[in-house]
Amino acid sequence: METAISSERVTAPGSGATPAIELVGAAKRFRTPSGDVYTALHDFSLSVHRGEFVSIVGPTGCGKSTTLSLISGLAPASAGEVRVMGEPVTAIGKQLGYVFQGDVLFPWKSVMGTVSAGLRFRGVAKREAQERAREWIAKVGLSGFEDHYPHQLSGGMRKRTALAQSLITSPEILLMDEPFSALDVQTRTLMEDELLELWSSTSASVVFVTHDLEEAIALSDRVCVMTAGPGTVKGIYDIDLPRPRHVSEIRFDTRFVELYRDIWENLRDEVLLSYERAKSNG
């Protein structure tokens, strides 16, 4: 059994090993239906160390989801380099978990079927997959709901299911795309704490996308601020708050407030710019 090692968790930036994730001058262009080329991501460079928790914040439409799709291998970069564990990304990563922005649970699978799906796809026998799924269902606090279908679960329970589904394959890389943005504030804070606890017992490197700066600071080792689209890195901030953290309390920490003020200073212009654009586009 894993034991929580959260307090002495080692995140060793630049500790010799190749970074878990490296994007160097990455760009992504889309062809629009009218035939034009739209640049969603432009000259984006970021590296995430092994076991590190990095958040990406930026206004809506700045290319956050696009960045995750490049790292995951779901979509190829139009230019630049994307490497995971030192290897260029050419296909979907095998050691990768991805919690999607929308609701992507299979409506026809029960919680048990959903959580064990990753193991079953990878050829693990049904009995073993279900046993391990049962453990993960317990870890995310859904014991007793194994036979429930998504439409019978609350939003928070659905996200817990999605989280267990992603974590059961023990990913080295965990990508999370605004996983909690659709939840109410209380549920959200609970889930953030649970995420930190679950993560602390793994060695996963996390890229967490959000448009909520508070959430980004509370969870992360570093926060990457993006410009309004076409997205690129505007600034990267070290979050030197001690772990283990309690998301509900850390917001009142003076250092947290300081960091928030610094980063918001930088982020605000991008949010305003994005807002102005959205307004002028109707």
Next chain:
Amino acid sequence: MASLAHAALDEGVAAARIKVRRHKQLVMVLRIAFAVVMLGSWEILSRTKTIDPFFFGRPSEIGHKIWVWATVGTPDGPLWEQVRITMEEALLGFGIGVGAGIVFGLALGRIRLLAEVLGPYIKAANSIPRVVLGSIFIIWLGLGLPSKVALAFVLVFFVVFFNAFQGVREVNEDVIANARILGANRRQVTTQVVLPSALTWIIASLHTSFGFALVGAVVGEFIGSIHGLGHLIAFAQGTFDTNGVFAAMFILAVIALGAEFLITALENRLITWRPSRRDEVAL
């Protein structure tokens, strides 16, 4: 206090249940009344010669006809034999049509190049008035079972195919991406994500397509055969036996309703994960 409140709540629920049951009974009674009024006025209008019984038949005579067919036999032989023949043709055409429709729908939905190449041809084939093909099938395949099965097949195939194809196209991209991230290969995505997603669409098409299978079999028999319910209709028409035509129609309607019932049962079995109707009943 709490138990009192509980009792009041239980009472409320019980009262609501009774209300639902009463409503159901009312609907049933009104349905039967509707049938009685319709058939009754048909009978009376026909007996008083307000409408010509030669052209419009008469419910009591139709009932009698079915009774005679069932007990004595039809001009083509025993009634159940005619029903069996028509059902066999319809079910064969239905089964093959559904199978082929699903396979082609999945294939064209999943393989873009295939859809681009074959798409126009399938659209063209679909625009042919397919009942006309019945004549060709009879020339090709003779008066026996194969020509009826072929006609039922073409009628069923396109309905199921277009639904399956559309169902595949409607599958959420992110749901597929999620499965791929979780380690699903292309085949697993098709069978374990795309097919179950498209299943609601496919099953919806079964309701209409079984009716089409029956149409295919009956029209095929009508155009050229020596037995079956379609031939019974053709024979009745040839002898100006209006009641015979209505009697065969009635039997076909019963078969279609029975099939509809079975398909709904299948649907409820296969799609257990859907919010059940019970959830929607307001108490």
